[in-house]
Amino acid sequence: MDWQAFALSLRLATVTTVLLLAIAVPLAALLVMGRSRWLAALEALTSLAMVLPPTVLGFFLLVLLGPRTAFGRGIATLLGHPLAFSFDGLVVGSVIYSLPFAVQPLVAGFAAVDTGLVDAARLLGAGPARIVSSVLIPLARRSLLASVILSFLHTMGEFGVVLMLGGDIPGATRTLSIVLYNQVENFDYAAANRTAGILVGISVLALALIYSKARKRGMPPPRREHA
Amino acid sequence: MLELALDARRGSFHLYVECSFTSSWTVIFGPSGSGKTTLLRLLAGLDRARRDEGVRVTFDGRDLAQTKRSLWLPPGQRQVGFVAQQPALFPHLSAAQNVAYGLHGMARDRRATRVDEMLALAGATDLAARRPQDLSGGQAQRVALARALAPGPRLLLLDEPFSALDGTASDALLDRLQLWLKENQVQAIMATHDAPDALATGAEVLLLTEGRLTALGPAAQVLAAERERLLNRLKSR
Numbered sequence: 229m230d231w232q233a234f235a236l237s238l239r240l241a242t243v244t245t246v247l248l249l250a251i252a253v254p255l256a257a258l259l260v261m262g263r264s265r266w267l268a269a270l271e272a273l274t275s276l277a278m279v280l281p282p283t284v285l286g287f288f289l290l291v292l293l294g295p296r297t298a299f300g301r302g303i304a305t306l307l308g309h310p311l312a313f314s315f316d317g318l319v320v321g322s323v324i325y326s327l328p329f330a331v332q333p334l335v336a337g338f339a340a341v342d343t344g345l346v347d348a349a350r351l352l353g354a355g356p357a358r359i360v361s362s363v364l365i366p367l368a369r370r371s372l373l374a375s376v377i378l379s380f381l382h383t384m385g386e387f388g389v390v391l392m393l394g395g396d397i398p399g400a401t402r403t404l405s406i407v408l409y410n411q412v413e414n415f416d417y418a419a420a421n422r423t424a425g426i427l428v429g430i431s432v433l434a435l436a437l438i439y440s441k442a443r444k445r446g447m448p449p450p451r452r453e454h455a
Numbered sequence: 456m457l458e459l460a461l462d463a464r465r466g467s468f469h470l471y472v473e474c475s476f477t478s479s480w481t482v483i484f485g486p487s488g489s490g491k492t493t494l495l496r497l498l499a500g501l502d503r504a505r506r507d508e509g510v511r512v513t514f515d516g517r518d519l520a521q522t523k524r525s526l527w528l529p530p531g532q533r534q535v536g537f538v539a540q541q542p543a544l545f546p547h548l549s550a551a552q553n554v555a556y557g558l559h560g561m562a563r564d565r566r567a568t569r570v571d572e573m574l575a576l577a578g579a580t581d582l583a584a585r586r587p588q589d590l591s592g593g594q595a596q597r598v599a600l601a602r603a604l605a606p607g608p609r610l611l612l613l614d615e616p617f618s619a620l621d622g623t624a625s626d627a628l629l630d631r632l633q634l635w636l637k638e639n640q641v642q643a644i645m646a647t648h649d650a651p652d653a654l655a656t657g658a659e660v661l662l663l664t665e666g667r668l669t670a671l672g673p674a675a676q677v678l679a680a681e682r683e684r685l686l687n688r689l690k691s692r
Contacts, residue, residue, distance in 0.1 A: 263503075342543065344539065344541055344543035345543050345545060345546075347501050347530070347537075347543065348537075348543045348544075348545070348602075349545075349556070350500075350501070350529065350530045350531055351499060351501070351530045351531065351535065351536070351537050351557075351603070352531065352556050352557030352559075352602070352606060353531035353532075353557055353559065353606065354531065354556075354559070355531070358559070362545075362556075363545060366547045367546070367547060
């Protein structure tokens with residue numbers, strides 16, 4: 229078992245999930261509550277990573293963040309090292325790759341909140357940030373949990389983007405998926421089974437957490453009118 | 456004084472109303488689909504008029520909306536309270552927390568006093584700790600009224616607000632509310648399709664028919680035909 233790769237995968241998934249949460253909550257709120265005609269284009273752009281093959285996305289990012297572009301050179305000057313083939317680069321790639329998995333559950337959850345409640349909050353003087361924190365998030369908790377878990381799992385298991393953008397550098401960019409690929413390539417199926425088992429186990433645990441929360445919450449019982 | 460000039464379209468529905476409300480209590484009377492809710496939502500700022508529509512709303516000399524100048528004050532800046540037929544209470548908050556929602560930034564003890572006052576006014580003191588899902592329709596409407604009044608609006612908009620209360624409870628609440636509004640100099644506009652409700656308040660009545668203002672004046676005058684119809688119905692039984 230490659231514990232270094234396991235720790236790196238966990239670290240990558242955690243950092244990516246935190247960043248995604250900070251981006252996805254306001255983005256989803258904008259998509260649901262906004263009125264601009266450009267929102268459809270923004271929503272399409274947000275979902276792009278879901279339909280692009282991961283290797284294609286990884287290739288684009290590799291070129292964009294590498295020394296061939298002014299942007300990549302600027303980033304390298306700013307950070308003191310290029311983003312490609314580094315942990316930071318993996319984080320950028322993972323955030324872009326997992327963005328739709330963070331945003332879409334939140335958009336569905338926020339859109340399901342009764343618009344009358346949002347109107348009531350607006351009338352009572354709440355601005356967009358307070359509406360999100362005091363109305364949308366508490367009423368879409370399950371969607372928020374789904375967003376967090378999907379982002380985490382999607383990053384844990386990503387392969388194409390990681391390999392394209394980060395390569396296979398132990399301790400820096402070698403994640404569990406890369407380890408699994410190497411094990412299969414070396415015909416070490418016993419080790420590959422263990423690595424795959426860990427990835428499956430984490431996924432099952434996370435999904436069980438979502439569904440157990442959903443079951444605990446349940447539906448409120450119908451109330452009798454007694455005015 | 457509230458002055459409005461509304462020329463707005465919602466799908467095939469056309470709302471065209473131009474008038475001034477000088478009375479402290481005005482009733483907008485009209486059948487379902489006559490544009491009452493659309494009118495109230497435009498006044499509250501919940502619906503934003505398009506640039507090609509002609510909407511102007513002025514309250515006590517202050518422009519709340521004017522499409523010509525691309526002016527549209529957000530609902531929270533209009534000092535407007537709104538109570539809709541559906542109370543829309545926040546389901547994750549207790550009744551008291553719902554009432555306190557609009558008192559954000561107020562000191563805790565002052566906020567608690569204000570919440571108690573408003574719940575008492577709405578006859579909902581004993582409901583303070585309950586969640587909306589534990590309230591009946593009438594109780595929820597009382598809490599929604601307390602919540603709308605708590606921030607101290609200058610204009611109160613009521614859209615069939617007591618439809619879930621029985622007649623006696625509704626009359627008693629209406630009496631208390633009218634007294635409170637008078638004391639606090641708050642202008643109120645209530646939309647209803649219920650003639651007895653409109654007649655009971657003795658208010659100025661705006662008659663709305665298919666999005667057009669067809670009459671404006673004292674209730675007894677504007678609703679004379681409705682009053683006659685109700686009396687005849689009672690006599691015939």
